[in-house]
Amino acid sequence: MHIRQRLLRSLLAENPFQPATSWWRAIELAVVIRHGLPGGAGLDLGCGDGKLMRIVLDALQVSPSLVGVDIDPLEAREAVASRVYQRVHAAPGNRIPEADGSFDFVFSNSVLEHIGELEPVIAEVSRLLRPGGAFLFTVPASGFHDCLAGPVFPGSDRQRYLEAIDRRCAHRRYWSEAQWRDSLGPHGIELTLAVPYLSAAQVQRWEKLSRCTAGVLYALAGQRMQPIEIQRALRMRQRGLRLPRWAARALAAAISARVRDDASGRFGCLLVEGRKRP
Secondary structure, three states: OHHHHHHHHHHHHHOOOOHHHHHHHHHHHHHHHHHOOOOOOEEEEOOOOOHHHHHHHHHHOOOOOEEEEEOOHHHHHHHHHHOOOOEEEEOOOOOOOOOOOOEEEEEEEOOHHHOOOOHHHHHHHHHHEEEEEEEEEEEEEOOHHHHOOOOOOOOOOHHHHHHHHHHHHOOOOOEOHHHHHHHHHHHOEEEEEEEEEEEHHHHHHHHHHHHHOHHHHHHHOOOOOOHHHHHHHOOOOOOOOOOOHHHHHHHHHHHHOOOOOOOOOOEEEEEEEEEEOO
16 A cells, blocks of 8 residues: 555656546556566567556666657657667657567557557567567556446446547457467467456446546547547646646545455456467
8 A cells, every 4th residue: 555655646746637547547557566577678568658657667677778768759859858778769650660579678658558459569579579578568457347336326327338438548449468478479379367457346436537637628629529638638737747746645535535455356457468489
């Protein structure tokens, strides 16, 4: 719990306009940090602006040789400025300008669920990994929809509600451990670990926060813009916009109040690790 709260405070201080995402990421990154990053040279697939990787590296107190890649050139530019990576490519995940077998690991945090054609990306990851190299990633899982509380008003169509969340979050898949094993296997990557996280209670806290923040902005934008586009239009992502430490601490306490790890056995996400066969 302690590391999650520290992460939540840090994320809220950096991104005060994203309380729901900060809540999700704090839980997610705590799982990544407990697992640890593989050693050697790494590729951060869908690196964004580099802030999340910086948080992970600082927590683990490691400085691996890293290359970042993101399809969004504006995010890639921010990643260069973060100085986390030796190189950053603004490129799609199926065409990364690096040589075969360049990396000991590929890491991807909440990215693969957004990609339409996933098989070419997995093939590219396999090409870039050395034999025995690790593919470590986090994704929403098959239980995500089941964890959601659902519509606010009784009698509302739950299926339409779920479809609306998927559109706003740009989620294209919720795969089980078995589906990831079947997807990785044909590309020479053997699934070795799958750790569930984000309990039903935690998903529902994200759901409430998201409904009142990104959900409102998405509706006001006519459901035509993704959250990152709305944030840019409102200049929310500009550097220097931070919460004071005391405010981040208070907001973190309020967000996490009365949420406990439940014993329902329902989880919304998976941390998955696969190894490339020799």
